[in-house]
Structures are given as C-alpha cells and as structure tokens.
Amino acid sequence: MTRDPDATGPDATDPGGTGTGPAGGGANLAVLRGHNAALVLDLLRTAGPDGISRLELADRTGLTPQAVSKITARLRAEGLADGAGRRASTGGKPRTVLRLVPGAARAVGVHLDRDGATVVLTDLAGTPLAVRRRSLDLTAGPGPVLAAVAAEVRALPSAGPARMLGAGVAMPGPLDHRRGVPGRVTGAPVWAGEPVRDALAARIGLPVTLDKDTNAAALGLALRPGAPRSFAYVHLGTGLGAGLVLGGVPLRGARTGAGELGHQTVQLDGPPCACGARGCLEVLCLAAVARGDLPGAARLLGTGAANLVRLLDADRILLGGRVVRGAPDVLAAGVRAVLAGLGLPVPVETVTAPHAVATGAAHLVLAPFFGLDGTAGGATLGPVGGPVGGE
Amino acid sequence: MTRDPDATGPDATDPGGTGTGPAGGGANLAVLRGHNAALVLDLLRTAGPDGISRLELADRTGLTPQAVSKITARLRAEGLADGAGRRASTGGKPRTVLRLVPGAARAVGVHLDRDGATVVLTDLAGTPLAVRRRSLDLTAGPGPVLAAVAAEVRALPSAGPARMLGAGVAMPGPLDHRRGVPGRVTGAPVWAGEPVRDALAARIGLPVTLDKDTNAAALGLALRPGAPRSFAYVHLGTGLGAGLVLGGVPLRGARTGAGELGHQTVQLDGPPCACGARGCLEVLCLAAVARGDLPGAARLLGTGAANLVRLLDADRILLGGRVVRGAPDVLAAGVRAVLAGLGLPVPVETVTAPHAVATGAAHLVLAPFFGLDGTAGGATLGPVGGPVGGE
DNA sequence: TGCACTTGGGCAACAGCGTTGCTTAAGTGC
DNA sequence: GCACTTAAGCAACGCTGTTGCCCAAGTGCA
Numbered sequence: 065m066t067r068d069p070d071a072t073g074p075d076a077t078d079p080g081g082t083g084t085g086p087a088g089g090g091a092n093l094a095v096l097r098g099h100n101a102a103l104v105l106d107l108l109r110t111a112g113p114d115g116i117s118r119l120e121l122a123d124r125t126g127l128t129p130q131a132v133s134k135i136t137a138r139l140r141a142e143g144l145a146d147g148a149g150r151r152a153s154t155g156g157k158p159r160t161v162l163r164l165v166p167g168a169a170r171a172v173g174v175h176l177d178r179d180g181a182t183v184v185l186t187d188l189a190g191t192p193l194a195v196r197r198r199s200l201d202l203t204a205g206p207g208p209v210l211a212a213v214a215a216e217v218r219a220l221p222s223a224g225p226a227r228m229l230g231a232g233v234a235m236p237g238p239l240d241h242r243r244g245v246p247g248r249v250t251g252a253p254v255w256a257g258e259p260v261r262d263a264l265a266a267r268i269g270l271p272v273t274l275d276k277d278t279n280a281a282a283l284g285l286a287l288r289p290g291a292p293r294s295f296a297y298v299h300l301g302t303g304l305g306a307g308l309v310l311g312g313v314p315l316r317g318a319r320t321g322a323g324e325l326g327h328q329t330v331q332l333d334g335p336p337c338a339c340g341a342r343g344c345l346e347v348l349c350l351a352a353v354a355r356g357d358l359p360g361a362a363r364l365l366g367t368g369a370a371n372l373v374r375l376l377d378a379d380r381i382l383l384g385g386r387v388v389r390g391a392p393d394v395l396a397a398g399v400r401a402v403l404a405g406l407g408l409p410v411p412v413e414t415v416t417a418p419h420a421v422a423t424g425a426a427h428l429v430l431a432p433f434f435g436l437d438g439t440a441g442g443a444t445l446g447p448v449g450g451p452v453g454g455e
Numbered sequence: 456m457t458r459d460p461d462a463t464g465p466d467a468t469d470p471g472g473t474g475t476g477p478a479g480g481g482a483n484l485a486v487l488r489g490h491n492a493a494l495v496l497d498l499l500r501t502a503g504p505d506g507i508s509r510l511e512l513a514d515r516t517g518l519t520p521q522a523v524s525k526i527t528a529r530l531r532a533e534g535l536a537d538g539a540g541r542r543a544s545t546g547g548k549p550r551t552v553l554r555l556v557p558g559a560a561r562a563v564g565v566h567l568d569r570d571g572a573t574v575v576l577t578d579l580a581g582t583p584l585a586v587r588r589r590s591l592d593l594t595a596g597p598g599p600v601l602a603a604v605a606a607e608v609r610a611l612p613s614a615g616p617a618r619m620l621g622a623g624v625a626m627p628g629p630l631d632h633r634r635g636v637p638g639r640v641t642g643a644p645v646w647a648g649e650p651v652r653d654a655l656a657a658r659i660g661l662p663v664t665l666d667k668d669t670n671a672a673a674l675g676l677a678l679r680p681g682a683p684r685s686f687a688y689v690h691l692g693t694g695l696g697a698g699l700v701l702g703g704v705p706l707r708g709a710r711t712g713a714g715e716l717g718h719q720t721v722q723l724d725g726p727p728c729a730c731g732a733r734g735c736l737e738v739l740c741l742a743a744v745a746r747g748d749l750p751g752a753a754r755l756l757g758t759g760a761a762n763l764v765r766l767l768d769a770d771r772i773l774l775g776g777r778v779v780r781g782a783p784d785v786l787a788a789g790v791r792a793v794l795a796g797l798g799l800p801v802p803v804e805t806v807t808a809p810h811a812v813a814t815g816a817a818h819l820v821l822a823p824f825f826g827l828d829g830t831a832g833g834a835t836l837g838p839v840g841g842p843v844g845g846e
Numbered sequence: 847t848g849c850a851c852t853t854g855g856g857c858a859a860c861a862g863c864g865t866t867g868c869t870t871a872a873g874t875g876c
Numbered sequence: 877g878c879a880c881t882t883a884a885g886c887a888a889c890g891c892t893g894t895t896g897c898c899c900a901a902g903t904g905c906a
Contacts, residue, residue, distance in 0.1 A: 088515065093863050331722060
C-alpha cells in the first residue's frame with residue numbers, strides 16, 4: 065500500500081499494520097490521529113448544518129483547543145470541513161463555527177428485499193441524493209440479482225469531484241457480516257455461501273460491506289443526530305427481527321446472528337415454529353397480522369419490546385417495517401400501552417422514512433469514517449484510569 | 456493532581472483531562488501509552504504463569520517489536536512484569552519469556568448477599584489469597600452492614616509491598632453502577648439512594664466500585680484465560696438474573712439495568728408476577744425449584760438460554776448460583792437438551808467456584824488495569840479505516 | 847572446533863502526535 | 877479611546893511508536 069503524506073482523513077494510512085493476522089488493538093500515532101479526527105468529524109456530523117465551534121469541540125472531546133485547531137485545519141485542508149460564519153460574541157472575539165462538508169464524499173446503500181432492490185446515493189452526512197428502485201426476484205440467485213444491482217449503481221448520478229467511499233448492502237439474514245457471505249436465507253437458499261460482498265465489489269469497483277437489513281436500519285437510526293445511545297429497532301415486515309444498538313454501536317455477535325427477536329419464546333406451549341421451538345414471537349405476531357388483529361399484534365410486539373428493555377436496558381424502542389408503516393399509530397400505541405403497564409417509561413417511536421434500510425446500508429460505509437465501526441464492539445478509546453486514579 | 460514522571464502504569468496520569476464535564480473520547484499521548492500498556496498487561500495476564508514472548512506480544516498487538524520492548528521495559532521497571540526464562544530456540548536466539556507479576560498489586564472483592572458478606576483478597580491476576588465470610592442481615596441497612604464490611608476488609612492480611620488497588624462491591628440490583636448507589640433492592644429497600652460506594656470508600660480509604668452481583672460474576676468469568684468473547688452468565692439462586700458479556704465487556708446499560716432475565720415473559724398467559732407482568736421466567740423457574748422439579752426448572756432455564764443465544768448470538772452459556780451449585784449436572788443437562796433440540800450448538804458450563812461473585816467483584820477493580828473498563832462499552836481502539844482503506 | 851546462518855533484542859536517531867507558553871486578532875463595555 | 881475579554885494561531889517542546897543498525901545467542905554443517 066502506498067503512503068500519501070498529505071492525506072489526513074481517518075482512513076489515510078494503514079495503522080497498526082492490519083495486513084495479516086489478527087493484529088488487534090495496538091495503537092500507534094496514526095491510529096491516534098485517526099481516532100481524534102474521526103471523533104471531531106462525528107461531532108461535526110452530529111452538529112449538522114448549524115455547525116460547532118472549536119472550543120465546543122475541545123470541550124466535548126477533552127482535547128486542548130490547540131489540538132482541535134490542528135485537527136480541524138487538517139480536515140479543512142482535506143475538504144471535509146469548512147467555516148460557517150461566527151457565533152455572537154460573549155464579550156470577546158466571537159467563535160468561528162465549523163461545519164461538515166457533506167458533499168466531500170458519497171456512499172451507496174443497497175437494500176435487497178425479497179421482491180426488489182432499492183439503491184440510494186447519499187452524501188457524507190447520510191442524506192439521500194438519489195433513489196432507484198427495481199423489482200427483481202431474490203430467488204433468482206446472486207448472478208442475475210447482482211448484475212441488476214450493479215447496473216442500478218452505475219445508473220446513479222456520477223459523483224463528480226466528491227469522493228465515492230463505497231457501497232453498503234443490506235439483505236435478510238442470516239449472513240456473515242465479517243466475510244460478507246449470506247447464509248441460508250429463508251425462501252432463497254440459493255444465496256448460501258455465495259461471496260456476495262466480493263462479487264459485487266468486483267462488479268462495481270468499490271469497497272462493499274454486507275449486513276443484515278435490520279442491522280443496517282438500526283445503524284442508520286443510530287447515526288441520526290440526537291439518537292439514543294442504546295435502543296432496539298424492531299422490524300415487522302414479512303418476518304420479525306430486531307437491530308440492537310448498544311452504546312451507539314450495533315450489536316452483531318460473532319456470527320452476525322444477534323437480533324433474532326422473531327424466535328424468542330413467549331408462549332411455552334404455543335404453536336410450533338419452523339425453527340423447532342414453540343410459541344415464537346414471530347409466529348404469534350404474524351398470525352395476528354394475518355387475521356387483521358393489529359392491536360393483538362401490537363400487544364405481542366409490546367411484550368417482545370418489554371423483554372428487550374428489561375434484558376438490555378434499552379433507552380428507546382423504534383418500530384419499523386412494512387406492517388408498521390401501514391398502521392404506525394395502532395402499533396405504537398399498543399406497544400406503549402404494554403410498556404406503560406409494566407412501569408417501563410421507554411419512549412416508543414415509529415420509523416416511517418421511505419427508504420430507511422437502504423439509507424442505513426449506506427451508513428455501513430459512512431460509519432467507519434466517523435469512528436463508529438462497530439465491528440469489534442465500539443471504537444471509543446475512553447479515558448484510561450477508571451476507579452484507580454484516586455492518588 | 457501531581458504528576459509522577461516515573462509512573463508508567465495504565466493509571467499513571469489523568470489523560471484527557473477528565474476533571475470536569477463529559478470529556479469524552481479524545482486521546483492524547485498519555486491515553487495512547489496507557490492503552491498499549493493495558494493491552495500488553497492483559498496479554499501477560501491471559502498468558503498466565505507460562506508467560507509470553509516479546510515477539511508474540513508484538514504479533515498479537517500489531518505493535519512493532521521495538522515498541523513492545525519499550526513498553527515491557529516500563530512495566531518491568533514498575534514491577535508489574537518480569538522475565539521467566541527462555542523458550543526453546545528455533546534456529547536462532549531463543550525468545551525471552553515475560554510474565555505478569557501477580558504480587559505487584561492486590562484488590563478486594565466484596566459480595567453482599569441477603570444473609571451475609573463474603574470478602575476476598577486477590578492478587579493482580581485475580582487469584583484469591585484470603586477469604587472471610589460473615590453472616591449479617593442486609594435489611595439492617597448501610598450503616599451497620601458497611602461497618603461490618605469495613606472491619607472484615609481491615610482484617611484481611613496486609614498487602615505488604617504490594618499496591619492495593621481498591622475494592623469492588625457486588626450486591627443484588629437494581630443499582631446505579633456509575634454513581635455507586637443502590638436502588639430499591641427486593642427485600643431490603645432501606646438501601647435505596649444510599650451512597651454506598653462513597654461511604655465505603657471513606658471507611659476503608661480505598662477506591663470502591665459498585666456493581667450488580669451478576670455483573671461482577673460475569674466479569675470475573677470474562678477475565679478467565681480462554682474465556683469466550685460473548686457469553687451469558689445465568690444465575691439461579693434466590694432469584695433469577697443474568698450477566699451479559701458482549702465482546703469481552705459486561706453489558707450494563709445506561710441505568711445498570713441490563714440482564715433482567717428473570718422478568719422475561721415466556722408464557723403470555725402465565726401466573727402473575729410482582730413486576731406486573733405474567734409468565735415471567737423467574738416465577739416459573741422458582742416454582743419448579745420449590746416443588747423439587749429440577750428437570751423442569753432446567754427446561755425453563757434452557758428456554759431462557761435459547762432466547763439469549765438467539766437474541767445476542769452468545770458463544771456460551773454459564774450457569775451459576777445456589778441452585779445450580781446444588782445440582783449442576785441436572786441443570787446443565789436440561790439446558791443442553793433444550794439448546795440441542797433447537798439446533799443451537801452452544802456449550803453450556805456450570806460455575807461451581809465457591810466465591811465466584813466475590814472474586815468477580817475484585818475484578819471490578821482489576822479490569823480497568825487491563826483496559827477492560829466496560830463502563831462505556833469497550834475500551835478497544837480498533838484499527839481505524841475499516842472497509843474504506845481499499846485504495 | 848570453527849564458521850556461516852538465523853533469530854531475538856537493544857541503542858540511537860527520527861517523524862509526528864498533542865501540549866504548553868506566548869502573541870495576535872477581534873470583539874464588548876465603560 | 878482605552879481596558880478588558882475571548883478566540884485562535886505560531887513556535888518550541890515532551891513523548892509516543894517507528895526505523896535503521898548493531899550486538900547477543902543460539903543452531904547446523906564442515
């Protein structure tokens with residue numbers, strides 16, 4: 065790998081030498097710089113168009129103002145940040161406001177559903193710039209589907225001077241996020257073991273990240289400004305699943321298997337499920353939906369949500385998916401009622417954004433830029449010392 | 456705070472200036488050094504008495520051998536590490552083996568149970584050196600109980616030249632781990648709102664960390680050599696709870712409320728529970744234990760474990776607590792049978808160590824030394840770049 | 847026994863990080 | 877118009893891991 069001495073972004077170098085083997089955890093100066101740059105970028109992103117001042121950045125990061133000045137100078141030189149006027153003076157020189165330049169880079173998000181593909185182009189802030197939708201049959205397998213997806217990606221408006229970071233792909237699980245390989249997808253077992261990530265990367269000439277649809281949606285929601293640190297995104301569509309965000313990072317587990325809310329047993333002697341258990345939440349919930357009993361489905365969803373809140377101490381429940389988009393108020397009210405009845409004061413919201421999964425897929429590519437990999441469970445280097453520093 | 460130029464431990468300075476406010480995330484050279492030192496210390500700890508060579512440390516951390524030499528030299532100067540012979544030569548100069556010096560520091564672990572307190576003194580590796588047990592009534596409240604605990608701590612063998620790091624306290628939840636304050640403990644509501652951490656710290660003159668008993672036990676298990684990255688510790692005693700370890704770090708949640716396995720609904724129309732719900736796992740499981748139906752309790756536990764495995768993608772299930780210690784084989788077999796029946800090939804083990812919770816409580820103090828705070832969800836500064844570094 | 851070779855590890859110089867001390871810029875308020 | 881306050885940059889600095897080089901300490905073959 066060549067080394068560009070002018071590059072200062074979080075991805076400028078190959079810190080830690082991850083070329084081969086495990087190579088875990090060791091931090092050198094390049095990692096340090098990348099970490100702080102990503103931290104500042106994340107604060108700029110969260111601040112949105114309003115921007116944020118250097119001193120506020122220093123306060124939020126714990127770095128000295130001078131360090132923030134140096135870091136932001138590098139980011140400005142890279143074109144990732146720029147000034148945006150001044151704040152009102154408080155008796156002295158007014159603060160200069162800094163802002164993320166959303167147009168500095170772009171990303172592609174792909175949502176592979178059972179009956180189609182949604183492809184979205186976003187800027188660095190994750191704002192959708194263009195959306196394309198194409199009907200296709202997932203059971204046709206990787207060959208034709210990926211060819212169609214690649215065509216849609218190429219049909220997106222060209223990036224121009226903006227740097228294209230890559231593409232994130234979200235599809236139904238199970239799959240292996242690390243290797244980028246799907247498992248035995250329900251209803252489309254052709255995909256099992258196919259190297260989807262690498263195959264698509266070769267087709268479109270961009271880095272590709274693969275993840276479950278629920279994880280992608282949860283990641284996109286986790287990166288919204290003001291998002292809670294820990295929440296559960298409950299998705300009710302053709303199936304029932306959840307994306308769990310704990311401490312700002314999606315929980316995937318070693319085999320990307322986390323979030324299987326649908327096969328939680330909630331009725332020991334309930335109806336049998338294809339998974340081998342009885343009384344799975346998904347079976348009960350889908351049955352209620354099928355017979356038109358949305359309040360009943362909401363109550364079941366509420367029980368599942370209560371289990372999540374109690375087990376994970378989640379700050380919020382977000383409801384999404386086709387069924388929820390169809391009747392957001394009924395479902396949210398039902399879930400809220402169950403939680404309130406148990407004395408769990410957790411806010412419940414519905415996600416009605418049209419392309420939440422596809423946008424979230426784009427965030428799979430954007431998140432590492434802001435230090436939010438999530439691959440290994442959080443990239444935050446907290447202040448060391450803990451309770452020992454009492455000397 | 457005074458600055459000691461000779462100190463090189465992970466807690467040597469106040470990196471990032473955490474004096475006031477949030478001060479999150481920003482990393483300076485002191486943080487960098489502490490991070491790498493903690494990383495190396497953790498590898499030394501995991502290697503145990505066999506030790507580990509410099510080159511292996513370099514390989515595992517991703518640091519250069521020279522950096523490892525500098526870091527280990529500092530650790531040796533601090534008395535935290537030393538040489539332990541040489542490995543067999545592979546054709547050249549044989550590798551020098553380094554080892555953690557367990558006697559370099561000590562910690563105290565306190566397990567506050569409903570009917571007594573267990574106090575354990577451990578070395579830096581977490582090995583118990585002395586154990587004291589005292590019967591007392593938790594409902595008597597913080598005053599008398601903490602006085603008794605302080606007396607037991609003082610009665611422990613003196614540390615001698617070893618540095619005393621502090622004391623970890625484990626007690627039934629709910630409680631606030633960050634502030635060190637218990638909530639409304641079932642059966643002993645006197646403790647609600649009492650500043651237990653600070654009160655005990657003042658009494659014994661040591662830094663104190665407070666956590667739930669299940670979290671402490673899970674932490675102790677997570678720090679055992681060869682422990683899986685993600686597992687659930689299921690504790691069945693007077694109640695039913697769980698300690699969740701995800702990515703090597705205990706999951707606590709914002710309000711230290713995570714792990715409430717006992718109040719997971721598994722039978723929608725089941726018997727009512729004091730928590731307001733019906734069919735809570737704890738109620739069903741304790742009822743089975745009460746009527747002597749241990750296989751039945753094991754099946755229920757297995758259902759709860761299966762829910763955990765599916766929701767969190769856990770690598771292993773560890774069973775502990777008074778009931779499990781009484782009949783480990785019956786319960787483990789029952790849980791294994793349920794998991795196997797669902798096609799979940801997850802190992803199930805029982806924890807029969809006599810003072811697992813008290814030892815785990817000591818690890819609350821030891822863990823930050825090895826970069827395993829867990830307070831903010833993982834202190835690992837992973838290699839930055841992610842999927843973007845494909846240029 | 848002696849020599850070439852391989853492998854481990856330390857010394858010294860170095861690039862680059864955030865920090866510190868100081869100066870300059872740019873406002874407010876009397 | 878002047879003193880004061882606050883923001884931001886310049887320059888020197890301490891300290892990090894890295895690099896290049898040399899020495900130490902083994903094996904293996906002649």
